[in-house]
Amino acid sequence: MNELIRLVDIGKQYQMGGETIAALDGINLTIARNEYMAFIGSSGSGKSTMMNILGCLDTPSKGSYFLNGRDVASMSQSELAQTRNREIGFIFQSFNLLPRATALQNVMQTLIYRGVRPAEREKRARHALERVGLEKRVDHLPNQLSGGQRQRVAIARALCGEPSILLADEPTGNLDSSTTADIMALFDTLHSEGHTLILVTHEPEIANHCQRTVRLSDGHVLLDQTKPAQQNVEVNPHG
Numbered sequence: 287m288n289e290l291i292r293l294v295d296i297g298k299q300y301q302m303g304g305e306t307i308a309a310l311d312g313i314n315l316t317i318a319r320n321e322y323m324a325f326i327g328s329s330g331s332g333k334s335t336m337m338n339i340l341g342c343l344d345t346p347s348k349g350s351y352f353l354n355g356r357d358v359a360s361m362s363q364s365e366l367a368q369t370r371n372r373e374i375g376f377i378f379q380s381f382n383l384l385p386r387a388t389a390l391q392n393v394m395q396t397l398i399y400r401g402v403r404p405a406e407r408e409k410r411a412r413h414a415l416e417r418v419g420l421e422k423r424v425d426h427l428p429n430q431l432s433g434g435q436r437q438r439v440a441i442a443r444a445l446c447g448e449p450s451i452l453l454a455d456e457p458t459g460n461l462d463s464s465t466t467a468d469i470m471a472l473f474d475t476l477h478s479e480g481h482t483l484i485l486v487t488h489e490p491e492i493a494n495h496c497q498r499t500v501r502l503s504d505g506h507v508l509l510d511q512t513k514p515a516q517q518n519v520e521v522n523p524h525g
Contacts, residue, residue, distance in 0.1 A: 297313070312506065322483045353373065374450070375443075388424065390415065473485075498512045
């Protein structure tokens with residue numbers, strides 16, 4: 287397996303009102319490149335904590351997180367920031383777009399932090415918007431776009447940095463069922479193109495799009511299930 291992520295005995299504890307809460311406890315998982323997987327669970331299951339640790343937004347209380355073969359705990363704060371910027375494309379339920387910036391400017395934002403030159407930034411951002419079907423909306427502000435179009439801008443922004451991982455937190459939570467289907471079809475396409483997608487969701491129908499589902503409950507892995515590979519079956523037209 288072409289390993290991208292390895293979690294070894296990951297635990298995360300919080301102090302709440304003098305009480306110790308174990309958000310994650312003893313998580314051992316390996317995630318390969320080009321996996322299409324979902325962490326699913328109800329509120330309080332640990333899936334948001336899992337997303338924060340995978341995204342290098344939080345650190346575990348115990349255990350080791352290896353990303354691209356490197357122990358994340360060994361990274362300095364500047365290296366962590368660089369890892370978030372270069373390795374991980376974040377897609378959020380609330381889109382997190384700059385309200386006074388156009389779709390093109392929002393998508394270019396990731397590349398500004400990398401010091402990419404303006405002409406190259408614009409070229410890559412336009413290409414990313416084209417990939418998500420928004421080439422005719424580059425000059426629109428977020429309030430001029432539908433919810434689905436705003437999420438497509440957010441996906442284009444994540445793609446623009448060419449990350450190792452696309453990490454999506456409840457990516458369809460603010461969308462209607464028709465728009466949800468469109469966004470999930472886009473994720474399916476991105477996976478087929480070779481992207482590693484990790485979704486965090488409480489919705490079984492969203493998780494069902496993924497090849498692998500990890501169900502969390504009270505900070506533990508309750509189920510780790512991978513769909514069997516689809517096999518091409520030859521049909522004899524003559525019976």
